[in-house]
Amino acid sequence: MAEAIIESMPLSRQVRTNPAAKNADAAARVAITAVAVFALAIIFLILIFIFKEAKDVFFDAKKRDQVLPTLFMMPANENQAVWTPISKNPKYSLMPMLLGTLKTTLVAMFIAIPISVLAAIYTACFAPRWVREIVKPAIELLAGFPSVVLGFFALIAIAGFMQRLTGADYRLNAIVGGIAVSLTAIPIIFTIAEDALSAVPKAMQEASYGLGATEWETAFYIVLPAAYPGIFAGILLGLGRAFGETLIVLLAAGNALIVSWDFLVPTKTLTATIGAEMGEVVYGDTHYNVLFLIGVFLFVFSVIINSIAEFYVKGRLMKKFSGAA
Amino acid sequence: MPANTMSQPSKTQSGQTERSIRLQTETRTGIAPAADAQKIIEILDLKYFYGNVRALHGISMDVKKNEVVAMIGPSGCGKSTLLKSINRIAEVSTDVHTEGKILLGGENVYDPAMDITELRRRIGMVFQKPNPFPKSIYENIAYGLKIIGGFAKKQVDEIVERSLKQAAIWDEVKDRLDKNALGLSGGQQQRLCIARALATEPEVILMDEPCSALDPISTQKIENLIDELKPKYTIIIVTHNMQQAARVSDRTAFMMLGKLVEFDATSKIFTKPADKLTEDYITGRFG
Ligand SMILES: Nc1ncnc2c1ncn2[C@@H]1O[C@H](COP(=O)(O)OP(=O)(O)OP(=O)(O)O)[C@@H](O)[C@H]1O
Numbered sequence: 356m357a358e359a360i361i362e363s364m365p366l367s368r369q370v371r372t373n374p375a376a377k378n379a380d381a382a383a384r385v386a387i388t389a390v391a392v393f394a395l396a397i398i399f400l401i402l403i404f405i406f407k408e409a410k411d412v413f414f415d416a417k418k419r420d421q422v423l424p425t426l427f428m429m430p431a432n433e434n435q436a437v438w439t440p441i442s443k444n445p446k447y448s449l450m451p452m453l454l455g456t457l458k459t460t461l462v463a464m465f466i467a468i469p470i471s472v473l474a475a476i477y478t479a480c481f482a483p484r485w486v487r488e489i490v491k492p493a494i495e496l497l498a499g500f501p502s503v504v505l506g507f508f509a510l511i512a513i514a515g516f517m518q519r520l521t522g523a524d525y526r527l528n529a530i531v532g533g534i535a536v537s538l539t540a541i542p543i544i545f546t547i548a549e550d551a552l553s554a555v556p557k558a559m560q561e562a563s564y565g566l567g568a569t570e571w572e573t574a575f576y577i578v579l580p581a582a583y584p585g586i587f588a589g590i591l592l593g594l595g596r597a598f599g600e601t602l603i604v605l606l607a608a609g610n611a612l613i614v615s616w617d618f619l620v621p622t623k624t625l626t627a628t629i630g631a632e633m634g635e636v637v638y639g640d641t642h643y644n645v646l647f648l649i650g651v652f653l654f655v656f657s658v659i660i661n662s663i664a665e666f667y668v669k670g671r672l673m674k675k676f677s678g679a680a
Numbered sequence: 681m682p683a684n685t686m687s688q689p690s691k692t693q694s695g696q697t698e699r700s701i702r703l704q705t706e707t708r709t710g711i712a713p714a715a716d717a718q719k720i721i722e723i724l725d726l727k728y729f730y731g732n733v734r735a736l737h738g739i740s741m742d743v744k745k746n747e748v749v750a751m752i753g754p755s756g757c758g759k760s761t762l763l764k765s766i767n768r769i770a771e772v773s774t775d776v777h778t779e780g781k782i783l784l785g786g787e788n789v790y791d792p793a794m795d796i797t798e799l800r801r802r803i804g805m806v807f808q809k810p811n812p813f814p815k816s817i818y819e820n821i822a823y824g825l826k827i828i829g830g831f832a833k834k835q836v837d838e839i840v841e842r843s844l845k846q847a848a849i850w851d852e853v854k855d856r857l858d859k860n861a862l863g864l865s866g867g868q869q870q871r872l873c874i875a876r877a878l879a880t881e882p883e884v885i886l887m888d889e890p891c892s893a894l895d896p897i898s899t900q901k902i903e904n905l906i907d908e909l910k911p912k913y914t915i916i917i918v919t920h921n922m923q924q925a926a927r928v929s930d931r932t933a934f935m936m937l938g939k940l941v942e943f944d945a946t947s948k949i950f951t952k953p954a955d956k957l958t959e960d961y962i963t964g965r966f967g
Pocket residue numbers: 730733735753754755756757758759760761762774
């Protein structure tokens with residue numbers, strides 16, 4: 356009897372005999388939402404934690420008077436140290452490490468942007484498919500390299516090579532650190548730029564070829580401009596990676612807090628300072644609070660960079676390919 | 681006859697001998713002899729392979745100057761392939777090889793000495809899906825001129841306006857030439873693409889189902905456009921729409937399974953086709 360009814364109905368109208376399948380959808384949705392909320396909550400808690408540990412710099416009157424007047428202090432002469440957190444008369448100037456971060460990041464980006472963008476253009480627009488299938492994963496593999504290995508490589512190989520090349524007095528400096536850091540930014544910029552370039556519709560390229568354009572003209576006039584927002588996002592994310600890098604600069608940049616625009620003197624970055632000093636700082640001390648203040652800087656800066664990358668790209672790409680006039 | 685005489689075609693020979701000699705002449709870039717003067721395109725026993733798969737099994741046909749040729753046939757029969765073989769556009773993204781020849785004004789487009797970019801400038805293409813660049817309307821039209829180079833701003837302005845007028849879209853876009861072309865409707869985009877192809881004054885325009893993504897009004901506009909372009913251009917149009925083929929073309933080619941079944945005056949193809957297959961197809965018995 357039941358069989359007869361089933362047979363008389365179209366399959367689409369038959370009742371599911373597997374109720375689990377019905378609920379799986381809802382369960383999956385709940386699980387995914389929970390995971391997302393959990394991840395967000397963790398980020399938020401980290402944020403609260405960093406701010407909490409840094410807040411005394413602003414809200415404890417005694418610490419504030421100690422820190423704020425020296426926070427952006429410049430050295431009076433070449434030999435004056437402006438970061439002396441554990442001396443009797445402590446100074447907490449972030450200038451040497453801000454400059455250090457700026458220098459290594461500049462060097463890193465100066466190297467990483469042209470290399471990775473050109474490599475991306477080559478693989479996306481010119482390379483035969485088999486080359487692309489080898490080059491892309493190979494460069495992406497570089498992103499998975501432990502930074503301690505890159506730092507060590509810089510310390511041993513790049514430092515010696517660069518000293519012979521530049522004749523610098525110091526083996527370890529912002530250039531050596533920056534070169535090593537560029538190795539972490541290159542795979543990020545390359546991957547994102549390559550994806551952006553490959554995502555440019557083939558039809559547009561055909562239209563360009565159809566008008567008699569060469570491969571170069573098509574790559575530079577059509578593909579590159581269309582992929583520009585994605586490439587820009589890749590550069591921003593690479594930048595975020597470069598200035599957040601700690602271990603490499605700790606190993607390869609020389610770790611001296613010198614306020615100088617000379618790229619060939621030893622350099623210590625914001626991240627390296629936290630990395631080097633957090634282990635020995637007295638818990639709850641002013642020094643401790645200031646290290647967390649540096650953390651706040653880093654956090655805010657990376658949030659800004661990532662948001663620009665995210666929103667700029669989403670906005671621009673949407674406009675480009677969906678056709679808001 | 682000794683080989684060296686074979687490779688020196690003489691003007692006194694008949695057209696027939698002339699062609700058979702030309703088939704054996706490897707590189708020939710001279711001007712076509714008088715007998716072929718109005719044949720702008722000659723396809724000679726063209727075989728076309730995607731990898732090892734043969735898509736065209738030896739097609740021979742010709743297209744005369746200022747003629748509109750329609751190509752019809754069931755899906756997958758090789759219409760697009762034939763079209764793309766003329767301006768060699770498929771090879772930019774796919775692994776293909778060819779046997780046979782296509783002569784454009786007497787020059788073999790598959791001659792190794794052929795400058796492909798030059799060839800593609802002489803043969804404009806309008807694709808099935810409108811594919812404007814994500815640039816302004818103006819830049820879309822001016823792109824081909826930029827590729828050629830050496831135009832003054834004023835000349836470019838004039839050509840942009842002229843091309844957009846020819847493509848019957850000027851009135852709709854003249855106030856927003858600096859706006860992104862992707863903001864146009866599908867029909868407008870397709871007319872923009874036609875204008876883009878016209879800007880560089882190609883000798884031949886290939887259209888691969890240019891109306892398949894369009895509404896009837898846009899289709900009508902493009903069909904009218906084809907009529908207007910006819911005195912100046914030679915057009916080959918692929919279409920799935922029999923009425924369209926009948927309306928716009930002088931001659932119609934019916935293809936099936938990579939072969940050219942019948943190629944004749946459009947009026948003849950649609951009234952008394954010589955081949956049973958053609959008749960079955962146009963009367964809708966298969967396809
Ligand atoms: N890029 C490609 N790689 C491999 N085979 C292809 C490729 N493009 C087309 N083909 C094959 O070549 C044959 C002819 O295809 P073509 O696109 O020319 O047909 P068509 O007549 O234009 O069909 P439609 O009317 O559907 O557009 C088909 O069998 C198709 O599968």
